[in-house]
Amino acid sequence: MKTFRTLALATAVSLVGVGAMAEGIFAPNLTYRTGPFAATGIPLMDGQKDYMTMLNERDGGIGGVPIMFEECETGYSTEKGVECYERTKANAVVTQPWSTGITLQVLPKTNTDMIPILAPGYGFSPMANGKVFQWAFNPPASYWDAASMIVQDIAAGDLGSLNGKKIALLHLDHPFGKEPIPVLEAMAAEYGFELVLIPVGLKEMQNQSAQWLQIRKERPDNVVMWGWGAMNAGAITEAVKTKYPMDQFIGVWWSGHDADLKQVGEAGKGYKSISWSMPQPDAPLLADLKTHVYDKGMSEAEDTNAVFYQRGLVISMILAEAIAKAQEIHGTGEINAAQLRDGLENLDISEARLEELGMSGMVPPFSTSCDNHTGHSGAWMLEWDGEKFVQASDLLMADAAFIAPLEAEKSAEYAEANAPWPVNESCN
Incomplete structure (x- = not known):
């Protein structure tokens, strides 16, 4: 060998x-x-x-x-x-x-x-x-790469098709869960879709009935999940219980855990998660x-x-x-x-x-x-086939031209807020 x-x-x-x-x-x-x-x-x-x-x-x-x-x-x-x-x-x-x-x-x-x-x-x-x-x-x-790639997948490559649609962000009410919001807000303004923010508190992770009641009322075209730990299993269980279309439910790479989907098995078929790693x-x-x-x-x-x-x-x-x-x-x-x-x-x-x-x-x-x-x-989209995650897309790439200016803007804001903050001016 x-x-x-x-x-x-x-x-x-x-x-x-x-x-x-x-x-x-x-x-x-x-x-x-x-x-x-x-x-x-x-x-x-x-x-x-x-x-x-x-x-x-x-x-x-x-x-x-x-x-x-x-x-x-x-x-x-x-x-x-x-x-x-x-x-x-x-x-x-x-x-x-x-x-x-x-x-x-x-x-x-x-x-x-x-x-x-x-x-x-x-x-x-x-x-x-x-x-x-x-x-x-x-x-x-x-995370901003992930948000960009998820939205591109929802749009099937045609971002103009998002105009007038509604995307809900079901997210942990924690710094992690709030990370994609700046990019998603900027993309919503650019491409004309409505972004609905649905936070999940740390004490609500295993009982999300209020959040999924809001989802039923809002009737979003897609739900994007920025979840972690017990929140993921809770959300997937609620989605199955409320009969939300699983093929319209997409998670960040920390929301693609095999054990969470095994709890619902075949009922979770169609759920997707962006992932920069692929099991081999x-x-x-x-x-x-x-x-x-x-x-x-x-x-x-x-x-x-x-x-x-x-x-x-x-x-x-x-x-x-x-x-x-x-x-x-x-x-x-x-x-x-x-x-x-x-x-x-x-x-x-x-x-x-x-x-x-x-x-x-x-x-x-x-x-x-x-x-x-x-x-x-870049990353791939993984999809739950009822038993395991399988590759569901070619390699996706984030829109660098869209994200880079936002990275520059927010990093400059951080440096200013934490002044004096050293910047490597020799880096080109």
Whole structure:
């Protein structure tokens, strides 16, 4: 069996050969395996952990340096998340907040603590602007990318057809759930559709009767769900109960959890979710995981083919590739946080690289740069077929021309509100 390596170029390996004697790279993860969001958090965290375990078991880490991938439990609480950040930051090369609320609290600290934030597919969308947010990264796609792609899918590529239609945004009443609103409001004004905002409070996640009563009254052409954790299962159950057409119900990538749809089975057929990751049960990576992790009893994962578990694998791959790139750039194995920032800013996840990693088709190719900290990879639409999620579209791409001015505007507003805020004027 061919072994697929996650190390960078051979030249990088020679540069960091001293890594065999290194203590390790501390990469903490602010997890939530408890609380109302645990059902969605656990498979993601399992995927992340298993990928790093595989690298340590198979390769001795990255560039010969072991990865110390420790978890700090937040329960998705912003307060606990900030406590975890403060507890782990002394030796950390990265912060993985795992909550838009935590990300927003940590973001102002980045310019002084100089520890990069890695928030794959979440966080504050204007973080894409690397000139302003020099220490924050949200590859491979942002929430604003997701909103753009969802609306394009609803319009079947003809945005003019949206004129006079009504789209409801069923969203968690939390910073995460409010993220798409600026783009959706701008698109509603541009293309003539009515946007109806329907918030779901943290205490209402499992009882959304009031929200679905409003949906029945409003009779929207489509419902877009920006949900997480228990909210998703509650919304899908209510949609089935009220006989809302499931083929008019679309979720963000955190609302495409297999277990939520398995609760309703065939009745959920037609529900869709945008996704920048795609499960690949036959990916060569899975064979390496079986040999080096599963067969050794080192994994707690229940379903290794699930959307969220495999997305966790992709997330840790992004971090591992950034570490390897930083080692290559700086010629050292035990990188620090500032050096990892350079790795995150120079990612090149190409089709060829994904094939080398044994991960072809698991994520679209993307790259980052000093002014592009997201990569804007594009995403696929997944659809529930009654038993599992299947691919329902070719690769969709966000409308960059529409989103970029809004990113510039909102990042400038953030910098002004948090002045003095350093901006990288040399980045072109």
